[in-house]
Amino acid sequence: MGFFSKLFKKKKHQENDTDDWETVVYDRDDVDFSDEEERSRYIANCLEQMGEATREMNLLTGEYSLITSHLTDMEEIEALPEPQRRELDGIAGRLVALEQDSNRYRGRKNRMKDADFYRLREHEAEIQTGIEKLTECEVYGGKIKQDLQRLDRERHAYEYRRQELNNLMNNLRGMTVIFVTAFVLCILMLVVLQFVFRMDTKVGYLLAVAAVAVAVTVTWVKYTDDDRELHQVEIAVNKLILLQNKVKIRYVNNKNLTDYLRIKYGTESAAALKRLWVQYRREKEERREFAEAEAKAEYYRRQLLTKMSHYRIAAPERWVSQAAALLDKREMVEMRHELILRRQALRKQMDYNNGVAETARREIMDVAEKYPAYASEIKAMVAQYGAEDSAY
Incomplete structure (x- = not known):
């Protein structure tokens, strides 16, 4: 056994006695x-x-x-x-x-966060104007979105009509080719009948010329009307595109201003900023009372x-x-x-x-x-x- 155990040796029969540990x-x-x-x-x-x-x-x-x-x-x-x-x-x-x-x-428990409080205190003089501006931006932004949606619907309608007119005009051109081809074939048949079979085909020539003249005339009139309408549709589409561009510029500027105001006042919307402003004024009064109480x-x-x-x-x-x-x-x-x-x-x-x-x-x-x-x-x-x- 070591020296310390000899120095502080206890009696064996008291080895487990905790009272002896203090002696x-x-x-x-x-x-x-x-x-x-x-x-x-x-x-x-x-x-x-x-x-x-x-x-x-x-x-x-x-x-x-x-x-x-x-x-x-x-x-x-x-x-x-x-x-x-x-x-x-x-x-x-x-x-x-x-x-x-x-x-x-x-x-x-419902104390205002210090970060929100000090941010609003920094802009206290202009916060009411900021709420009005942000509200105006949000309302104006909603109206611009409605205008863009309306213009987009109109442009799609004109685009659909332009596609229809192009299809009609293509069909009319095809019909004109068919009429001319049929006329040529009729003339060839009449020539064969006249010179090969020695038949009198004057009436046939007249009927063929009259038929093709009527058909081509009707087709031409319809094609001209469609072309005129197509021109008007393209003008309308161009006007809509120009108008959309103007509205888009307003939309982007308004959106950027809205985002700036939200970042500046640390809020998500004008309604949230208004609630925060009401809470700030109550908190300001309570903090003033707290400071006075602390001073007293x-x-x-x-x-x-x-x-x-x-x-x-x-x-x-x-x-x-x-x-x-x-x-x-x-x-x-x-x-x-x-x-x-x-x-x-x-x-x-x-x-x-x-x-x-x-x-x-x-x-x-x-x-x-x-x-x-x-x-x-x-x-x-x-x-x-x-x-x-x-x-x-």
């Missing part, structure tokens, strides 16, 4: 004090126990003093004469009320601090954050009870560490007495450790 046991039966290394190690471990306990005591003493000071302040406050206490409670009451108002504002609260904090500094209170600034306890006796009692429990716990820790340090000191003194030959060496180690601990 520091020194056992030097197996230590050879004639051996310089073992002797120095044993004394050094005792000194380390003293040093650790002392450092812990210093920390605990500071906390213990603070708690004691707080309890003393409570007693001083409760011992104040009635007029001074009423004055103190009056200041504390106003401070608590203002802090409650501030906490309600901070805890409000700070004033009463200074008043409370100044007033309490006139009495024998060690830490008046501590009561600025505990003003509610000055007004509620039950809270003051609970606070005192908690502080007393904490002080008792600290006292227990301090007594324990003080006992550890004292036990280690007595152990070192006992070793020096039992081994006087090494007393000067042990004394030098104690002095050196004390100097190092002070530097630490």
Whole structure:
């Protein structure tokens, strides 16, 4: 087993007893004090126990003093004469009320985002005009879309009619070719009948010429009418295209302006901006009230601090954050009870560490007495450790 297990050895039958874990046991039966290394190690471990306990005591003493000071302040406050206490409670009451108002504002769930608030505050002077402009752009944009849709329908109708006229004119040209071809064939047949078969074909020539003349005339008239209508349709289509281009330019400019205004005011629509504006005005008033409450609260904090500094209170600034306890006796009692429990716990820790340090000191003194030959060496180690601990 190692040196530490020998140094802090416990009885075997108490090995699982947690109460024994708190007891520091020194056992030097197996230590050879004639051996310089073992002797120095044993004394050094005792000194380390003293040093650790002392450092812990210093920390605990500071906390213990603070708690004691707080309890003393409570007693001083409760011992104040009635007029001074009423004055103190009056200041504390106003401070608590203002802090409650501030906490309600901070805890409000539907608070406006700071980014939205500061953006609208930046454009506060022009926000109403911005809402009107954005509303106008959205309404005008809707009308332009309707115009574009109407023009598009009209252009498609004219395009369909132009396709129909082209088909009709192609058909008429085909019919004209058929009529001419049929006329030529009729003439050839009549020529054959006249010169081969010696038949009288004068009437046939007249009928063929009359038929082809009528057919070509009707076809030509219809073709001319269709061509005239096609020309009018093409003119109308061109006019519609020009008009669409003008409307498209207005649409793009209006859309760009709308997008710019939405980016500028950080909104999706005029309606959303209007709702945000209403929320901003309400938020602005609430923030103003909050700022006034904070300023008043700070004033009463200074008043409370100044007033309490006139009495024998060690830490008046501590009561600025505990003003509610000055007004509620039950809270003051609970606070005192908690502080007393904490002080008792600290006292227990301090007594324990003080006992550890004292036990280690007595152990070192006992070793020096039992081994006087090494007393000067042990004394030098104690002095050196004390100097190092002070530097630490």
